[in-house]
Amino acid sequence: MAVAALKTAAKGAKSSRRTATREERRQQLIAATIKCISKKGIGSTTLGDVAQEAGLSQGIVNLHFASKENLFNETLQFLAEDYKAQFDSTLEKAGPEAAEKLLALMEMDLKPSVCDRQKLAVWFAFWGEVKSVPTYQKICEAYDRGYDDAINALCQAIIDDGNYKSISAQTVTDALSSMTDGLWLSYLVSPKGFDRDVAMDAVYSYLRAVFPEHYE
Amino acid sequence: MAVAALKTAAKGAKSSRRTATREERRQQLIAATIKCISKKGIGSTTLGDVAQEAGLSQGIVNLHFASKENLFNETLQFLAEDYKAQFDSTLEKAGPEAAEKLLALMEMDLKPSVCDRQKLAVWFAFWGEVKSVPTYQKICEAYDRGYDDAINALCQAIIDDGNYKSISAQTVTDALSSMTDGLWLSYLVSPKGFDRDVAMDAVYSYLRAVFPEHYE
DNA sequence: AATATGAATGAATACTCATTCATTTTGTGG
C-alpha cells in the first residue's frame, strides 16, 4: 500500500524493498543508534528511538540484536572498526618515510570524517561508561593497544633515523595520542571555538619541537 | 533505635545526628552521587542508589534537590568548583616565575587528588552527555575558558621572557590542555598501563621541546 | 497459482524508577 511504502522509503532504507537481509538491517540499526546517541545521549536513547530513527517497528532491535546491551556493544565495535579502517588505510597510503606516515595519522585524526562532532559525541558517550561497563573497556583497550604499537614503531624509526638523544619513542607516542583525544574533547565541549588548523598547529608544534630534523 | 543509628553512622554521615543541615545533606548526597556514577555509570545511577549509598531514604534526593536533573547539574558544578579550587591554589602556591607556575599546573593535573580514576569516570560520564545536555556543556565551557585564559597568559609570559620566535601562546596552551585530557582518558581506559611519571614525561617532553631555555 | 520462509509488525507484558505525600521522628524555642 502506498502509505506503507512511502513511510518505509522516507527513512534510512536504501531500497524500497520492505524486507532487507539480516546484515543490511543490522547496519541500518547501528547507524540509527549512532544518530540517536549523538542526539539524545546514551542514557536517554531507547529502543523505540532507534526503531523510529530507522523507520522500522518497535520490536525490530530485539529481532536483530536480541538485546539493547548487544546493540550497544556492536555499535561500539562498529565505531572501532570504522576508525581502524581509516587508520590502516592512512598508514598504507602515506609516503614511505616514517615521518610522513606519522604526520598523515595525526592529520587523519583531525579531518572531518574522523573529527566529526556526531561521531565524537558517541565515542565520548561510550568512554563515559568505560569504568562501569567492562565490555566497553575491553573493546577500547584492545584497539588502543594496536594504535599505540603502530605509532610507537613510527616514532622509534624516526628516532633511529635522526640524531635524537634523550627522547623515548613511548613518550612521544603518549604525548601525541593523548593530544588528539584532548583536542576531540575540546571540539565536543566548545565547537564554536574549535578550528582544525589551529588544532593541527598544536600537534605540529610538538612534532617540530621533538623531531626538528624531520618536520622543518 | 540501635539498628537505625548504626546504619546511619556506618555510611557517610559525619555526625551521629539523625538530622543535618540542608547544606550538609546536599554535600553528602553529591558525594554519594559521585560514588554511584563512578561505580554504575551515569545512565544506570538511580535516585534509589544515591539514597542507599548515603544511607538515607528513597525520597531524600527530591527533598533536597527537587529533581534528579538538578542533582546531576549540581554534582557537575561541584566537580568543576573542586577542580577550580585546586587550580587556583596551585597557581598561588607555585613559585613566582611563569615557567614554575605552568609546570606546577601540569603536575597538578596528574597528581592523585585530581587524576583519580573515580573522579575521572564521573568527569567522562558528564562529557559523554555534553552534546545532548546543554546545561553540562555550558558549565564545562565556562570553566574551561578560565583555565585556557590562565594558561595562555603563562605561556605568553614565558614566550616574552625567553627568545622564542614562531610559536604562539595559544598553540602551546591548546597542546598542553588537550594532552592532560587525553592522558586522563588513557588512565580511564587502561588503568593497568598507566604510570603518572611516564605521563608526566610526555608533558615534560613538550615543555622542554618548546621552551628549552626554561625547562632544561 | 500455491506454498514455504523468514522479515517485520505492534499490541501486550513485566518491570524499573522518579516523584509524591501521608506519616513519623527529631530538634528547638517558649
Next chain:
DNA sequence: CCACAAAATGAATGAGTATTCATTCATATT
C-alpha cells in the same frame, strides 16, 4: 516538658521502556 517546625521516611503512584510473541506480509521456490 510541650508544641511546633523542620527533617526524614518509605510505601504508593504512574510514566516510561525493554522484551515477548501471535500475527501479517513480502519474496522466493515449486
